Amino acid sequence: MKIPEADPHLSPSAEPPVLRVSGLCKSYRNLLAVDHISFDLHRGEIVGLLGPNGAGKTTTINMILGVLAPTSGTVHIAGIDLGRQRSRALARTSFAAVYAALPGNLTVRQNLRVFGLIYGVKDLTPRIASLLEEFDLVRLRDIKCGLLSSGEQTRVALAKAMLNRPELLLLDEPTASLDPSAAQAARARVRALALERQCGILWTSHNMYEVEEVCNRVLFLSRGRILLEGDPRQLPYEHGARTLEELFIRLAREPLVAGVAP
Amino acid sequence: MRLRPIAGVVLRQFYLMRGSPVRVLPMFAWVAIDIVLWGFITRYLNSVAGARINFVASLLGAVLMWDFFTRIMQGVTTAFLEDVWSRNFLNFFATPLAISEYVLGLVVTSITTSLIGLAVMLALATTLFGLPFFSLGLALAPFLLTLFLFGIALGILASALVLRLGPASEWMVWPLPALISPFVGVFYPLATLPSWMQAVARVLPPSYVFEDMRAIVTGRSFAFGPLLGGIALAVLQIVLCAGFFVRVYHYAVRSGLLARYSAESAS
Numbered sequence: 001m002k003i004p005e006a007d008p009h010l011s012p013s014a015e016p017p018v019l020r021v022s023g024l025c026k027s028y029r030n031l032l033a034v035d036h037i038s039f040d041l042h043r044g045e046i047v048g049l050l051g052p053n054g055a056g057k058t059t060t061i062n063m064i065l066g067v068l069a070p071t072s073g074t075v076h077i078a079g080i081d082l083g084r085q086r087s088r089a090l091a092r093t094s095f096a097a098v099y100a101a102l103p104g105n106l107t108v109r110q111n112l113r114v115f116g117l118i119y120g121v122k123d124l125t126p127r128i129a130s131l132l133e134e135f136d137l138v139r140l141r142d143i144k145c146g147l148l149s150s151g152e153q154t155r156v157a158l159a160k161a162m163l164n165r166p167e168l169l170l171l172d173e174p175t176a177s178l179d180p181s182a183a184q185a186a187r188a189r190v191r192a193l194a195l196e197r198q199c200g201i202l203w204t205s206h207n208m209y210e211v212e213e214v215c216n217r218v219l220f221l222s223r224g225r226i227l228l229e230g231d232p233r234q235l236p237y238e239h240g241a242r243t244l245e246e247l248f249i250r251l252a253r254e255p256l257v258a259g260v261a262p
Numbered sequence: 263m264r265l266r267p268i269a270g271v272v273l274r275q276f277y278l279m280r281g282s283p284v285r286v287l288p289m290f291a292w293v294a295i296d297i298v299l300w301g302f303i304t305r306y307l308n309s310v311a312g313a314r315i316n317f318v319a320s321l322l323g324a325v326l327m328w329d330f331f332t333r334i335m336q337g338v339t340t341a342f343l344e345d346v347w348s349r350n351f352l353n354f355f356a357t358p359l360a361i362s363e364y365v366l367g368l369v370v371t372s373i374t375t376s377l378i379g380l381a382v383m384l385a386l387a388t389t390l391f392g393l394p395f396f397s398l399g400l401a402l403a404p405f406l407l408t409l410f411l412f413g414i415a416l417g418i419l420a421s422a423l424v425l426r427l428g429p430a431s432e433w434m435v436w437p438l439p440a441l442i443s444p445f446v447g448v449f450y451p452l453a454t455l456p457s458w459m460q461a462v463a464r465v466l467p468p469s470y471v472f473e474d475m476r477a478i479v480t481g482r483s484f485a486f487g488p489l490l491g492g493i494a495l496a497v498l499q500i501v502l503c504a505g506f507f508v509r510v511y512h513y514a515v516r517s518g519l520l521a522r523y524s525a526e527s528a529s
């Protein structure tokens with residue numbers, strides 16, 4: 001499958017961003033997990049949220065999904081304030097994450113039907129049939145999700161994430177358990193979604209090759225703060241690194257070094 | 263409140279039951295065993311006591327009503343625990359599903375499952391042991407309604423406690439009906455209880471049900487007023503328990519407990 005070309009110079013359109021995060025903070029007693037981060041995500045744009053383990057990526061995603069309340073700051077999805085109109089905002093959103101597997105005791109088709117109803121998807125039966133086809137799940141449709149391989153479960157999670165034709169899609173390490181071929185196919189689908197349906201996508205990954213290939217823009221997060229932002233293909237050269245991975249490692253270690261330096 | 267998300271919550275439970283005999287069996291198996299056991303006990307007591315007291319109507323009727331109440335409560339709790347056991351909170355609560363829609367979905371599931379249990383209990387108690395249940399006709403409605411409403415309230419309260427205290431706390435909520443039973447006088451008049459227990463009984467709607475049922479069975483006169491008060495009390499308790507569930511949910515969202523539920527702690 002050919003990966004649609006990424007447009008590194010994608011410019012923000014005039015309409016409001018599909019996601020606007022403003023001054024988002026999350027603290028737990030003595031720990032500041034997310035520290036005043038702000039960014040916009042536009043329609044058709046794929047933004048990579050990068051950072052070492054514990055940088056605050058998943059905390060940020062959980063706040064955007066409404067399952068974690070921020071200590072301060074706001075999240076607007078398609079112009080709708082998540083804090084005030086949660087259901088309206090989340091109807092335009094969807095997500096897939098390695099740590100949020102669909103119930104393993106329901107079949108693929110049953111899970112898609114249940115979540116389709118919850119999202120209020122119209123013409124649900126043909127929608128499910130089309131997604132089963134698109135994600136190569138037809139032969140697995142009557143198998144319980146808990147019996148599928150991790151790669152197959154990821155495909156089901158992605159199919160579920162597409163059910164409501166989201167305007168904003170949050171993908172937390174969506175290809176972590178996929179083989180290279182399946183991962184490439186998943187990336188192609190996600191890119192096509194961004195390009196054809198003008199869906200905004202927030203993507204976390206530890207695979208820098210993947211990030212360079214897929215993302216229009218990246219945000220480097222460390223200790224809950226955005227350290228750096230830019231085009232993943234240009235950033236390494238602008239900061240004296242040979243590759244994005246080298247830049248990642250340097251940025252991941254720098255704050256720690258700074259923290260212990262005299 | 264929207265119907266389709268509620269239907270989604272109920273459909274999930276239906277799928278789980280349809281494919282799983284171990285979920286279907288408890289809907290009627292334990293209550294059926296209870297009815298058979300108490301059916302024989304009451305038959306024996308009738309033979310010993312002669313015709314002075316009809317234990318079938320008083321004891322077996324009380325067991326049936328109490329089992330109906332516990333099925334309602336457990337129907338709500340079990341439906342909620344299905345989401346705990348399958349770690350489904352993140353999937354459900356990151357959708358447009360409103361908390362009221364979720365709770366209503368649990369209640370609708372409980373109505374369905376407990377009606378199945380009630381039908382089995384009635385079939386056994388009336389055909390095998392001659393319980394004159396239907397002779398009361400529509401007069402039974404307020405009694406069943408009171409137990410139904412209180413069962414819903416207690417089921418929501420139990421679910422809120424599990425949400426707040428973590429998955430391992432489920433053992434604490436199963437015995438809740440047993441904890442309440444001494445206070446509501448399932449098998450004896452409330453006058454038997456010490457005064458402090460009678461005071462507790464006044465805020466428990468089933469007390470009014472069993473007191474009035476005993477009056478009917480023994481041919482004494484009774485007033486519907488206290489029973490209607492019991493219904494009002496049960497409605498109030500549903501509102502309070504639903505409010506408590508919402509409060510616990512907001513705490514779980516604020517503290518991070520919902521996002522990391524399996525950790526059983528937000529700290």
